Every structure is written in structure tokens, then in C-alpha cells.
Amino acid sequence: MPVAASARDANELPPLEIRDVPDAVHSLALVLEDLDSPLGEVTHWLVWNLPPDTHRVDALHLPSEGRVGLDAFGKVGYLGPIPPEGCHRYRFRLLALDAELDLAPGATRTQFDAAAEGHVLAEADLTGALCAATPDPDASN
Structure with a gap:
């Protein structure tokens, strides 16, 4: 994961390119989750009802049709990873759905x-790692 994606830095959603969406798809959904959290499943970002012709999603390009849900910390929107210690793997899951989801913005994971159960036609994953900040040994001098 780029350092700028971390909430300790710019907290900026990294650019994601979407290709090869199946023809029968009616909407797309994206989930960002921490695979190594000691708390269990931790969702950092959740968005659904993206149009099937969406080709790019980033901090400046989120289609207006997209609905954003709650992260695991009760906030609506993107919350960049902040591994408390060591390195954590973060997975973006792209779900190709056969319907738009009837969920209001701010829905939970x-x-x-x-709502998505039984509607997933295809799925793609992209996993990156981010490590906890290490103390600068020269910072105390």
C-alpha cells in the first residue's frame, strides 16, 4: 500500500483501475479490509452501487451513484490503514453484482x-501491505 493511503499520512484512497467487468453486471462494490487485525474483520472502506462502466476509483474519482458505508470504526468514508504494530495485509475486494443494492448510505458491513448475498457474479482481489511506523532513532537527539 502506498504510504499516502495511511491515515497517518494523507489518508488518501489509492488509485484503483477496474477492467474486464462481465457483461451481465448491474453494479460494482468495493471493500477494503485488514486481513491481519487482531480484532478480526476490520473494514476500512465500503462502497456499492458503482456503475458497471466504472474504470477508475481514487480520492478524486468516485462516481456519484456510489453509496458509501460505515467503516469498522463507525465513520462513513475511507479510513486509511494504520497498523498498530508489524505489517498488515490490506485487501481491496471488487464485487461484480447482478443488481443494485437497496441500502442507504451509511449502512454497516x-x-x-x-444485501450482496446471492448477487455476486464475479470477484477480484488486490492485496497490499503496510507496516507500522518505526520510531526514528535520530528523533530524540
Whole structure:
């Protein structure tokens, strides 16, 4: 993961390119989750009802049709990773759905998962790693 994606830095959603979406897709969804959190499943970003012709998503390009849900910390929007220690793997999951989801903005991950169940036609994953900040040994001098 780029350092700028971290909430300790710019907290900026990294650019994501979307290609080869199947023809029968009615909407796309994206989930960013921490695979190594000691807390279990930790969602850092959740968005659904993206048009199937969406080719790029980043900090400046999120289609207006997209609906953004709650992260694991109760906030709506993107919350960049902040591994507390060591290195964590963060997975972006792109879901190609056969329908738009009837969910209001601010829905929880549990509500999203229930609404998407049975509608996933295809899925793609992109995983990156980010490590906890290490103390600068010269900072105390």
C-alpha cells in the first residue's frame, strides 16, 4: 500500500483501475479490509452501487451513484490503514453484482454483506501491505 493511503499520512484512497467487468453486471462494490487485525474483520472502506462502466476509483474519482458505508470504526468514508504494530495485509475486494443494492448510505458491513448475498457474479482481489511506523532513532537527539 502506498504510504499516502495511511491515515497517518494523507489518508488518501489509492488509485484503483477496474477492467474486464462481465457483461451481465448491474453494479460494482468495493471493500477494503485488514486481513491481519487482531480484532478480526476490520473494514476500512465500503462502497456499492458503482456503475458497471466504472474504470477508475481514487480520492478524486468516485462516481456519484456510489453509496458509501460505515467503516469498522463507525465513520462513513475511507479510513486509511494504520497498523498498530508489524505489517498488515490490506485487501481491496471488487464485487461484480447482478443488481443494485437497496441500502442507504451509511449502512454497516453486516447490512452490506446480507444485501450482496446471492448477487455476486464475479470477484477480484488486490492485496497490499503496510507496516507500522518505526520510531526514528535520530528523533530524540
